Amino acid sequence: MTDDRDIIIKAEGLTLIFGKRKKEALELLNRGYSKTDILKKTRCTIGVNKASFEIKKGEIFVIMGLSGSGKSSLIRCLNRLNEPTDGKVYFKDHNITRETNKQLLHTRRTEMSMVFQKFGLLPHRTILENAAFGLEIRGETREQREEKARIALKTVGLEGYEEQYPRELSGGMQQRVGLARALANDTDVLLMDEAFSALDPLIKSDMQDELLQIQNKLHKTIVFITHDLNEAMKVGDRIAIMKDGVIEQIGTAETILTSPATDYVEAFVERVDRKTIITAETLLFKHPTTVKLGKIGPKGVLHKMREAGLNVLPVVDNLDKFLGYVWLEDMIDLEKRKVQSIESALYSEVPSVLKSYTVEEMLPLITGHHYPLAVVDEEDGRLLGLVTQTSLIIESTRYSKTEMNELIDNANDL
Numbered sequence: 001m002t003d004d005r006d007i008i009i010k011a012e013g014l015t016l017i018f019g020k021r022k023k024e025a026l027e028l029l030n031r032g033y034s035k036t037d038i039l040k041k042t043r044c045t046i047g048v049n050k051a052s053f054e055i056k057k058g059e060i061f062v063i064m065g066l067s068g069s070g071k072s073s074l075i076r077c078l079n080r081l082n083e084p085t086d087g088k089v090y091f092k093d094h095n096i097t098r099e100t101n102k103q104l105l106h107t108r109r110t111e112m113s114m115v116f117q118k119f120g121l122l123p124h125r126t127i128l129e130n131a132a133f134g135l136e137i138r139g140e141t142r143e144q145r146e147e148k149a150r151i152a153l154k155t156v157g158l159e160g161y162e163e164q165y166p167r168e169l170s171g172g173m174q175q176r177v178g179l180a181r182a183l184a185n186d187t188d189v190l191l192m193d194e195a196f197s198a199l200d201p202l203i204k205s206d207m208q209d210e211l212l213q214i215q216n217k218l219h220k221t222i223v224f225i226t227h228d229l230n231e232a233m234k235v236g237d238r239i240a241i242m243k244d245g246v247i248e249q250i251g252t253a254e255t256i257l258t259s260p261a262t263d264y265v266e267a268f269v270e271r272v273d274r275k276t277i278i279t280a281e282t283l284l285f286k287h288p289t290t291v292k293l294g295k296i297g298p299k300g301v302l303h304k305m306r307e308a309g310l311n312v313l314p315v316v317d318n319l320d321k322f323l324g325y326v327w328l329e330d331m332i333d334l335e336k337r338k339v340q341s342i343e344s345a346l347y348s349e350v351p352s353v354l355k356s357y358t359v360e361e362m363l364p365l366i367t368g369h370h371y372p373l374a375v376v377d378e379e380d381g382r383l384l385g386l387v388t389q390t391s392l393i394i395e396s397t398r399y400s401k402t403e404m405n406e407l408i409d410n411a412n413d414l
């Protein structure tokens with residue numbers, strides 16, 4: 001359960017209808033008519049259809065969907081650039097849907113900044129003036145706003161460009177100015193509507209990295225809209241997938257990939273590069289049979305191996321810290337030679353991984369040997385479980401055939 005204090009934005013049954021006969025359209029919507037039928041009957045378009053969600057303080061919440069699915073309609077309801085037809089939006093402790101125009105203006109200027117796809121720069125103003133624009137509207141003194149704008153420009157890597165004009169900057173740099181302007185406002189919330197969509201792929205990727213770096217430092221709450229699934233997966237802490245104004249699913253990239261809520265979501269995420277998303281945490285085999293070093297001799301280990309049906313077992317110390325593996329042949333050999341300690345047969349030079357490791361990061365680690373991968377706790381090295389070669393191979397059967405063949409060729413055992 002999330003603590004209520006962690007929630008910064010909350011929407012309940014948020015609905016936005018475009019057109020003149022909104023009331024009639026809303027009634028039909030409540031009676032279960034589809035977006036297409038409502039358009040036919042009332043000439044009204046459903047922008048957002050009963051969206052309910054909570055955005056947590058400090059997260060990047062991605063709203064993702066194809067063009068026309070209602071992303072812009074939705075984000076613009078959050079600061080009431082679109083007036084919701086029905087439902088509620090709470091921001092911190094107040095009900096945005098009830099605010100007077102004056103309160104709303106204050107909220108927009110001091111609590112949420114918006115970054116647009118088309119940058120929205122003023123051509124006859126310098127980069128510094130553009131970055132300071134939000135503060136100018138707020139009525140801050142030139143000195144104050146320029147100082148904040150300089151800091152923001154530095155944050156986005158544009159130090160030295162203060163006196164230039166937008167046309168002198170590339171698209172990527174102009175978008176940085178747009179971002180700097182939002183940062184200069186120093187609001188808790190950033191609303192970014194397809195902010196990177198117009199950028200070239202490489203510049204886009206740089207901007208994504210930069211956004212994540214900035215976020216690491218500033219801990220904003222970011223509502224980030226994109227129609228690019230890979231972008232959503234890369235930047236989003238959680239993702240809401242929209243279709244026809246409806247939020248089909250909200251979850252982490254990994255949850256959405258491993259348990260899609262609807263057929264639509266399943267079909268949608270099929271194209272995604274799973275091996276960069278699925279982590280050891282998902283593939284983890286918990287509570288494997290382990291061997292405690294010093295507590296058990298070769299005979300005991302052989303017994304455990306027979307019970308578990310395995311010829312290799314992980315070894316841990318008293319505190320469950322992962323130490324390595326022991327093999328069947330070695331145990332038989334030790335037992336024959338009446339050696340009581342298994343220590344001399346411990347293979348300790350083996351890779352281990354953290355829960356956050358992706359399939360892509362783990363695959364190279366399984367080739368060339370026969371061990372499973374030990375998943376250990378980041379802090380104390382405790383063995384949390386194993387990712388077996390089998391589970392990695394099965395996960396990889398979801399990839400393309402060529403990739404798959406390469407993997408099987410490389411793996412030593414299944």
Ligand SMILES: Nc1ncnc2c1ncn2[C@@H]1O[C@H](COP(=O)(O)OP(=O)(O)O)[C@@H](O)[C@H]1O
Binds near residue numbers: 065070
């Ligand atoms: N101002 C408007 N008037 C009428 N219909 C609109 C308006 N803006 C958006 N729509 C419609 O609302 C739906 C959602 O659009 P939009 O929120 O812009 O989608 P997205 O941002 O996901 O591309 C679409 O069917 C679109 O045609």
Ligand SMILES: [Mg+2]
Binds near residue numbers: 071072073194
């Ligand atoms: Mg849009």
